[in-house]
Structures are given as C-alpha cells and as structure tokens.
Amino acid sequence: MAEEHDLVVVGGGPGGYVAAIRAAQLGMNVGCVDENEVLGGTCLRVGCIPSKAMLESSDLFHLAKKKFSGHGIKTGSVELDLPTMLARKERIVQIITQGVAGLFKKNGVTHYKGRGKLVAPGKVAVSSDRGEAELTAKHIILATGSVPTSLPGIEFDGDRIGGSTEALAFAEVPKHLIVIGAGYIGLELGSVWSRLGAEVTVLEYLDRILPGMDSEIAKEAKAIFQRQGLRFELGSRVTGAKAEGDQVTVTRDGADAIVGDRVLVSVGRKPNTAGLGLEEVGVKLAKRGQVEVDDAFRTSVEGVYAIGDLIRGPMLAHKAEEEGIACVEMIGTGYGHVNYDAIPGVCYTEPEIASVGKTEDELKESGVPYRVGSFPFAANARARVLTHTEGRVKILAHQETDRILGVHILGPRAGDLIAEAAVAIEFGASAEDIARSSHAHPTLAEVVKEAAFAVDNRAIHF
Template identity: 65%
Template sequence: MNHDLVIIGAGPGGYIAAIRAAQLGLNVACIEKERMLGGTCLRVGCIPSKALLESSELYKEAEHTFKDRGINVGSLSLDLEKMLSQKDRTVKTMGGGIDSLFKKNKITRYSGHATITAPGKVSVDNGEEKTELEAKYILIATGSEPSTLPGIELDGDRVGTSTEALSYDQVPKHLVVIGGGVIGLELGAVWSRLGAKVTVLEYLDRILPTTDFEIAKEAQKIFEKQGIEFQLGCRVTGVKANRKTCDVEIADAKSIRCERVLVAVGRRPNTENLGLAEIGIALDKRGFIPVNDHYETAVKGIFAIGDVIGGAMLAHKAEDEGVAFSERLVTGYGHVNYDAIPSVAYTNPEIAAVGKTEEQLKEEGIEYRKGVFPFMANGRARAMGQTEGKVKMLADKQTDRVLGVHILGPRAGDLIAECAVAMEFGASSEDIARCCHAHPTLAEAVKEAALAVDKRALNF
C-alpha cells in the first residue's frame, strides 16, 4: 500500500499529526498495535488518572467538607468498582472519538507492530499476516513506557507501575510510592483520599524535582497535612513481593512492609524493535531518537516527535510537535515555542507552571523581579474554601518580560493557560496587570501577582 505519510503510533503526537496532515491534503496512514487509539495518555495515563482524581476528590469532599457547607450526605460508602467503571467509560468514549476523527479525515489505520525496513518502507505485523507499506515520509511517534529501578521486578500485581495503580481492585491498606514526581503524587493522592496509607519514597532531597523549589516545598507541606508521608533522600535497593504483602528495602534504613508498591520513577522512550539500528538511526545515551530542528532523524524522510525525542514528556508537547511537523512538511512552516509549554500536576491543590523556575534564572545569571500573591487573599478562593497556595510570577528586571509563572492552588491547570498565552506573545508583567480580570475569579490572583512584581498588589 502506498501513502504520502505513514505514522507509527496513535498517541497524542501521532494521531494529531495524522489529522493535521490529512487536513493539509496528504494521504495518511497510522499504525497502532493497541486496539484503542489514543496511546498511553488516553488508555492508561492522562485521562483515566484524571477521572480517578476527580472521583476521589469528590469522595473526600463528601466525607470531610460538605458538612461545613450545610450539606449532609448521611452514610457514605465507596463503590470502587463503579468508580473504576466510570473511568473506563470515559476512556472508551474518547477512544471512539479518535476513531471517528480518523474516519472523518480519511486516515487509514493499520493494526499491529511496525518495523521500518528501509527508508520509505514499513512492515506491519498483526500476528496473523504482514502488510508492507510504502511512503514518502515516515513519522515515529511511539511514545514512552514506565521505567523501573535495579533490584525491582515488576510483577503487574503487588509491584506495578501507573498502569496497575489505575485499576487496583481494592483500596490498599498501605501503598508505597517509589518516586516523588507528578505521576507518583497524583496516583498516591487518589488512593490516599480513598483510605490508603500512602508513603512516598524519593531519592532526592525534595519532591517534584523540575518544579520551582518554593512551590514544591509548600506543596509538600500541604500533602503532609492531607496524610501522605514522605521519606526524602531515600535510596530503594529492592522490593520483595510476598503473597499478600511487599517488603521495600531501603539503603541504610529499615525496610517497609506494605500491601502494594507503585514504581513511579519516570518514563523511557519506546524505541525497541522498530528497526532503527538496521536503517542507520542511532539512539542517544538515554535511548532517545536524535532529530534536527525539523524533527528529521539521521535518515532522510524519517522523522520523530513526542516522548521518543526527549524533552518534556507531556501529551500537549507531543501534540504541538505533531502539528508543527505536519505543517512544515506541507507548507514549509511549523514551530513550537519550548519556552511556553505549560506543565500541570493534578494534585489538590493543583500545581502548574510555564517558563523558567527561580532556580534556573539564578543559575543562568538572569536578573529578575518576583511577584507573589496568595490564594487566601482571593475572594473566589475564599468562597470555594480552597485558599492554600499562591501565584508566583518572575519577570526580567530590565524589560519586565514574563520569564516564568508558577501556581500552587485551585484550578492552577486552567489558570496557567493565560500565562502561557502571555509568554507566547512576549508579554510583560505590566501587560497582565493592566488587563481587566472578572471579579470574583481565581484569575484575579494572576493579575495580583503581576501587580506584585512592581510591588503594587491591591488586595494583599
């Protein structure tokens, strides 16, 4: 079969690249080995985890905070099976939506494992037969998978990754999370809210290593008040899975016995068995595929985007790369501003950021001014009863251009969008401060932080 473009992988990067390329008039094919389109993000990542985060937070509110608002729910009980089924319905519905988008845009789907046999040639093996495809261009968008540590064998039951932690059939009495990053904290929060004792073990002396330190430090204090335990500077040397328990072994410390272990120590690119070495594509020392500014690999006509090329392993980063790739391929123009890609941790409160951290600015010798505004001084946050956290804005000392914004607080993931747009257009803190923000809204905290850069916050 002949196509203009063959894409390997139907995750956020791959399926979005396919749709945009088809919109631009290319004959596009997309290969996916999983039954459902959408990749890790949809099947066992972003979407199901957010469904559980939302459900578990509602459960926690019903248990603890509704009564403070005069809402008496009576006897409260957890139906975990129904909660998990709601998550699964969400995933299934969205997966079907991508199927419909493929049909709408006349994208040909091939099911099976893809191997690049030569420039412009891909073999698809579905377990029963092989289909040979030819295309002028090939795009690799195979995403990533969870990493593990030496001495830890994943058994898919007692010791697992985020995939298993999305579907525990019972709330564990004690869950140990290895890794204090976003994935570990989000899923740890889910099971903590539902009644588990949660202990987070982190090798570094802090959680959320890529987050602004001031924000991460305050977040840890809030999570501890919520009941999550942290052991920092902790090196896990092994995990022994028993029939009903696990023993987590720690260097220079007593081992921890628990019911389940969630290994959340990062992700690694999916690059195995694609035929890359055979066609002349060498991986870097971390296993990523090197590409140039146009996402082209060392082999002409073969490109890569998303988690397999490194950088922030975020679905929306892969989506933007997919659009930029397809547009450049057809129009000659396509660009991603990597300085304005937001990140979000969907804990409660949420943590969101865009641009440089304060530590990065110091390391780079960039002079800056800082504005901070707490949610406790925001009327909407007060009305919601969610006053923990702050907005922190960093601006260039000379030009006032916004260099970074970091938010710990209610709906931070939504609030960061304004800041990302501002940075994309090169806004100053004065620009944001001069824009009228509706009252009472959480977004006023962003305006106040912008005012605080010039030491003229109005409500704090």
C-alpha cells in the same frame, strides 16, 4: 502489494494521531499504525485520562466525607463503591478513544492495527494477528511514546508491584501503598488512594519532591500534602522490592525496610524504541535512548522524523501534540513552530500545581536578573467561596524589561489558569501587560493579575 501513502505515522497517541489528522487537513494521504486495541496511546488509554477520572472521583469522595458539612450539606454515611468508580473511568476512556477513531474517519486517515517497524527508508512493515502488511511513504513519523522505567532490584509482577497502569486498576483500596518516586505520577496516584483510605508513603531519592519544578512552590506543596496525610521519606535510595503473599517489602540503602501491600514504581519513563527497527535502518540514538532529531524533527535517515517522548524534552502529551503539528506543517508547508519555553506542566493533585517557563532556581543559576510577584489564593474571593484557599501564584519577570520569564501556580484550577501565562510567554508579554488586562470578578484568574501587580510591589488586595 504495498499500500502507498504520502505519510505514515507509527504510533496513535497524542503526538501521532494529531500529526495524522493535521497532515490529512493539509491534503496528504495518511496512514497511522498502532498496535493497541484502541487509539489514543498511553495518555488516553492508561495514563492522563484515566488518572484524571480517578482524581476527580476520589476528590468528590473526600469532599463528601470531610467538607460537605461545612457547606450545610448533610450526607449521612458516605461509602465507597470502588467497582463503580473504576467502571466510570473505563467508560470515559472508551468514549474518548472512540472519538479519536471517529476523527480518523472524518479526516480520511487510514488506521492500521498492528505493530509498525521501520524496515527501510520509506517502508514500514505492519505485524498483526491478521498477518503482515507493508506500507510505503515518502515521509514517516515515529511517534511511539514512552514506557515506564524501573529500578535495579525491582521487577513488575502485574499485581503487588507495578507502575501507573496497575495503580489505576487496584481492585481494592490498599492498606499501605508505597510510592517510589515523588514526581507527577507518584503524587497524583498517591493522592487518589490516600483520599480513598490508604496509608501512603512516598519514597524519593532526592531531598525534595517534584524534581524540575520551582523549588519554593514544591516545598510549599509538600507541606500541604503532608497535612493531607501523605508521608514522605526523602533521600531514600531504594535497592529492592519483594512480594511475599499479600505483602511487599521495600528495602533501602542505609535505612529500614518498609512493608506495604502494594508498590507503585513511578521513577520516570524512557523512549519506546524497542522493535522499531531503528538500528537496522540507521536512525541514530542519543546516549539516553532518545531519537536524535534536528529542529525540523528529521532523524539521521532521510524522510524519517520523530516526535514526542521519543525525542528530547519533557514527556508531555501536549508537547507531543505541538511537535506533531509542527512536523507535518514543516513537511507540507515548509514552516512549523514550537516554543519550548511556553509549554506548561501540570500536576493534578489537590491543590493543583502548574508551571510554565523558567523556575527561580534556573534564573539564579543562569544569572538572569529578575523580579518576583506573588499573591495568595487566601486573599481571593472566589477561592474563599470554593473553600480552596491554599497556595499562590508566583510570577518571575525580567528585572530590566519586565518580560515574563516564568509563572508557577499552586492552587485551585492551576492547570486551567496556567494557560494565560503560556499565552503571555508565547507572545512576549510583560507583567504589566497582565496587570493592566481586565480579569472578571470574582474569579480565580484575578490571583494571576494580582501577582503581576506584585512584581512591581503594588498588589491591590494583599
């Protein structure tokens, strides 16, 4: 006998579980299908959360070894206890994923553990080690996220060659970690193991790091990372990777091979559509494998919707959350909203890099007239106190209207500071609006205010 719901969500990651909770708040009878042992998707289980735990721990280790003495703190010998660090990461993941399960219980969302497959409009089959089940619902949201991609000639072996999941759980610090791809994941995890003592070489096919980020900010970030010890080989077309014993040889087109003991492949992700039954039911896919949807997240099959990494746009957890909420609100109330120009991206290196809106490169290409305001953290009192003075805030505003078009931050707590810029863009604020708003002193947020003043060439403290 089929279980009946108003809405069934397939996938329990940030997009899926948030959609399920919001739908329950709107009075819907909701079921959520997820095949993993715990809820939370890639982000909470083996992505965003564990990586940030390792970034925080490795940064503290680095500070204790290199920077505490400058604060008058004598620590003596500082030693790494990697098993304890990894165990801390796992405890954090456990607490947060259990929290999602608690939210399901609180909001009355029914959790089905198993693999969901769309078998017909309004029907989802759930396969698990306990057998088969069938769910029926007028509305079905597909939110199965994405999976890592690799390159021709490279196969993950779960040991010497792998993706971010493997790189979050190395049992020992690599002697030489080779990172393929200079995007967010590669730089974050490369930073982790570099701080813990590994030699790190980053190979990137393009002639720059952080594709899609403001090129001026990315260039400045690269110089900082190089001073930290990361080595970059740009313009590297990787053709293969082969493990032999405890070594891996990475081959490149037109360049010498590189030998290390671990390889992290971080060249991107692709929509996780395998086994979802999309083709059988008639859900249309785009050329790059994404599910095609309209502005209300409706697929080509009536009553079936898709959000998050399955569809167009950046593969970000918070983007999936916004889409999940908007999708169920459209279903339940007839209206939902996502402003894709106001979705920030953050790279949690040290210093952090955060961005929202248009880059200067995009404005130049599109011919939009703009002005630039920039202010360095080195001129900020709070940054001096924190001993984190590298980087700056860069604001792009329309030349004629002063409306903020993009904000790019390289510096301490950039991932937190970018929220002000996202709100400003969401509400159509001008650089003058930020400049005229009081910012507490002494705070890092004053750098944002000064950059806004700088758009009109009137920064106060620089």
